[in-house]
Amino acid sequence: MLVAILAGLIVSLSSPALYKMLGKWLFVPMALLPFTLFIYFCAFLPSVLQGHTFTSEYRWVPSLYINLHFYLDGLSIFFALLITAIGTLVMVYAGGYLTGHPLLGRFYLYLSFFMMSMLGLVLSGNIFCMFIFWELTSISSYMLIGFGHENAASRYAALQALLVTGMGGLALMAGLILIGNAGNSYSLSTLLTRQELIQSDALYLPALLLILLAAFTKSAQFPFHFWLPNAMAAPTPVSAFLHSATMVKAGIYLLARFNPIMGGTPEWQLPLLIAGSISAVAGAWLALQQTDLKAILAYSTISALGILVLMIGIGTDKALAAMLAFLLLHALNKCTLFLIAGSIDHATGTRDVKLLQGLGKSMRPIAIAASLVSLSYAGVFPFFGFISKELLYEATLEAESNAPVSFIIVFVSKVASVVIAFVLGYRLFWRTSTAPTVVRHPCGRKLYMPPLVLVFLSLLFGLLPSQLATPLLNSASGAVLSRGIQVDLHLLPKFSMALLNTIFTFIVGYLAYAQHNRLLNVAPRLLPLYNTGPESWYQQAITGLLKGSVKLTSMIQSGYLRSYIAAxxxxxxxxxxxxxxxxxxxxxxxxxxxxxxxxxxxxxxxxxxxxxxxxxxxxxxxxxxxxxxxxxxxxxxxxxxxxxxxxxxxxxxxxxxxxxxxxxxxxxxxxxxxxxxxxxxxxxxxxxxxxxxxxxxxxxxxxxxxxxxxSELKAYYGEHGYMLGRGRNLVNVIIVDFRALDTLGxxxxxxxxxxxxxxxxxxxxxxxxxx
Incomplete structure (x- = not known):
């Protein structure tokens, strides 16, 4: 696995040179990189599905217990396959989206480096190794979000994401050290077997709070959610990759990975339930008020991440299986929707929903992909979104506590998803319009093929759930729970409350879509209310920090040497x-x-x-x-x-x-x-x-x-000064012979x-x- 990571990093670093040689064909080797890694991990899949784990360890700083340790189990391979599969399609899409861009080689360097950092994170078997790759994802995402560095909004968004997630990175470092001390090991495979030892330690609660802080900042949970919509300043391929299988999923992976170690206690479940619930509802409500396509998808991502955190907080077998199924669905659907939004912007020059209409005829392949993915996003049979939605409802109905509240939160989020599906899949393309939006130029194959492939995968998982989804979900769920579970997924639904709720959700979503224009008209009046939210707290904190730094500097740096010497x-x-x-x-x-x-x-x-x-x-x-x-x-x-x-x-x-x-x-x-x-x-x-x-x-x-x-040193110099240095003046001998390098310096x-x-x-x- 180390060879795979290093090979990916080498290809990443060589992308600017490859761009000079290959030009617009650079996307070929860059797409072959994740595709080759996808095939590589597929070779491990049969053994992992049978319950086997693979480890490889390379000594790095053994005196500090820091080793390059890689650990592949059901959860790791689940994320690795998502990262590499979606990474392949995003690499192809980026070649068409940024055709002719003078910094295309640099963009592929950042994107592939980001992908390899995320892969290293999910494969890490040593907690120090995990922290290093965690920070690499923050740094590489900073470069990707700020890729359009000439734009002030891009620079601001990149710095904001770096500061918020960087704060979480510091918390993660401290939390991992506390867990290692409590579990008396820094190996992940060892810590997974020491739940009782860690939870009985006095360090458990502070370590838990630090881990949650790291996960919440990375996965944009309330009140740290504000950085994610601003990150839409990044190019669309970045947004698609970041929102589907990488950056924001890192926090979810962290919670899932440490659930066997720290889960099962009220201290773990309560913060997850609260943060997940608020994020799910707030993200859904804010998504319905946006008119920018990428903003709609960004806020809906916050809502989806809240649902994932909520499911981990519920913690039952069905909830964790539903979490993984919804994570798979969200990765496929959200990447597709972002790619479609980028294609629309690329072809028409706008992402404003109010200005887009009648695109079905002029953008036929994109329209087909948008319609199909919207059906999956709304949870319509036979797409995988239908199965995922049923699992979510079953998990909330069978929750041991707070079942009604959890059900309402999932219901609200899913109703918002139905509204968004109607907007993106019907309103932009098929609603009758006397003045359709003018398409400046058609989208090429590199822009419409990746969304179509992702839609096909979503449909394939829905048609063959027991053959494709069930083994993956059972293996990954077993890693999250540290024991085997069996969740059977079937194409044909059974009559149940979950099925009735799915149908009811679609009906309410359609009725809400009919009133969507009224909400868009009212939304501008609500902006003053949002200006007092977490993002304003962040801005006040940054402003206070800058002013405090200036004041402290003026106090310390007086400009007079005598003041410094006096201090x-x-x-x-x-x-x-x-x-x-x-x-x-x-x-x-x-x-x-x-x-x-x-x-x-x-x-x-x-x-x-x-x-x-x-x-x-x-x-x-x-x-x-x-x-x-x-x-x-x-x-x-x-x-x-x-x-x-x-x-x-x-x-x-x-x-x-x-x-x-x-x-x-x-x-x-x-x-x-x-x-x-x-x-x-x-x-x-x-x-x-x-x-x-x-x-x-x-x-x-x-x-x-x-x-x-x-001092023994003084006796040594006195005894050997003349014999070794051939001088009777010990000071000179010490300066010239014993400490010659110091004297040279x-x-x-x-x-x-x-x-x-x-x-x-x-x-x-x-x-x-x-x-």
Missing amino acids: IVLVHVGLVILSLWGEGPALNISTRLDQLLDVKVYELVLLVLMVGSVFFLFRTRSRLTSIATMGIIGFSVALLYLLFGAPDVSATQFLIETLTVVLFVLVLHRLPPFRFLSHRYRRYKYIILSALFGGMMTYVLLLVKQFPLQ EITVLAVTALGIMALLRLRAEKGGKL
Whole structure:
């Protein structure tokens, strides 16, 4: 499996080069990539359907338990087949939709990289590996949504999606670490067998909340749903792929994958039931008020995702089977509808429902595909949508708790689906119109063949449910429940409450469609109400963050070097005092006072010279005088080194002081006017801080002298300095031999600094310009 992932990534990265060679035929190798992977995973299908699992592990960072571990079971292969099958058709469609686009190679790079990231996510068997691929889907989706980077709306939508899902990614990382600690393993296959251990741990609840946050942000659940409609700024192939089998399904996959580990408790079920219910109803209501085709489909996707989360929250065998069946249906139908919407926009130049009419004759293949997929979307026999809708109703009617509420939520969502099906399948194409929308150019095969193939698959799953859908759903449901289940799907429906509800849903949906125009006329008046929703909270949070950052930066970055040094010194002093407070080593001052009587006259002279220079430095207002005074202090310190038997250090100090004074004097006339502190309080504040720092350093040095460190390294240098370095000056041997690379680095830094100073000295400003 690693070879498959790596091969896909290599093809992805080579797509710009392939575009230069193949031009408009680039879609061929890019479509062959997911098709080949689809065949590859089909080879595992017979064994997986019999209950076998496949694993492969490659050591990566074993010391941190991070390995490339891949795990293929019923749930993984279910998602992998969806991703690769739909990916193949989307790749073909993109070749027609973006024909002639100068950045087509870059687009295929982003799209295929996104597909491989999603594949890596559903195949991950190590939770760290899962997190890495999770984040890769966020990054690649950011590039896809912002593909039209010259458009401000695309940039805004891409950043919004990245921030919202990125927040969920951080939550996922923390949640996965907590689960790994609670389960004492980072292997997914091992964690799946340790449900009781994890749920009895104190880390269970925080890990659960973090996992739910990650899933809700990725799958656009309330109140994080607002990023998904804005993501419609992406090209249509991206929207089709993102809404059907990839991005938004990542959160659903996460919930399904961790259901055996964290499910079955009220803490798990209640948030899923609440978030799923609100998202399903809100998405359906908002979808009915849109006039843009992609906006209608985006909000209806939120509603469908809410139904999926609701089913996981119910948690029964029938509910989880209905969830997977509806996930399969939604992937097929929603991808088809997005491709049809893109074809309409591509041919007519608009996606506004109010401006589109009478397209049946001029866009016959697209019209056929739209009519058939609308029948499946509305749940009409014999399409797979009919079977899926019956399963949903059966799951809600057999729910152990909140059955009436769950039924009403599914009913409302499905009624909205029927209305949308009439709008997309009948109103745009077949309703009588005296002025049909003008089609600028017909759609080519690459635009109408993928939707027709998807419609055929939906019909095929409906006609042969027991042969095609049942094995897949039972295998995937068994992985979600960690035990085998049997759900039999049949073509001919049985008389039941679920069947009656299906028929009743269609009738109510038709009646609601008859009133749809009134709702569209009222919708603009409701916009002020929506402006106070979650998206406005997001915008307020971003605005507050920017303003707070500016304010905090203005407080911290004052523009004065003395303020930065003062902050560093103050923090350093505080940390030293904190470390020495309490049980820290104490300095014996009395033994040090006697040593003051042994001060020599020349030492006292140097001390008076330095103290006097420091006092004079505080009083001067001349930059040149300040530099000369600091040089006096530096040369005095160098003399102290010399008198105390450190001639090499003294020589270094002399050189540094001389160089510093010379350089400062050379650049002095080029520096801007210096603002000395005029306020006396501020000057004394820095004087006190300097004295505090000097006193602290003196105390630490005396403390080190009183409690010398027993360093083995010091003994090693003393023993081997002459034998290995052939030098009696240990400092020189250490610098030149033992730490030669460090010294080389320091020399390099000094050389670069010298070059920079020379460049500044040679710089000449233009007349009227600034340095």
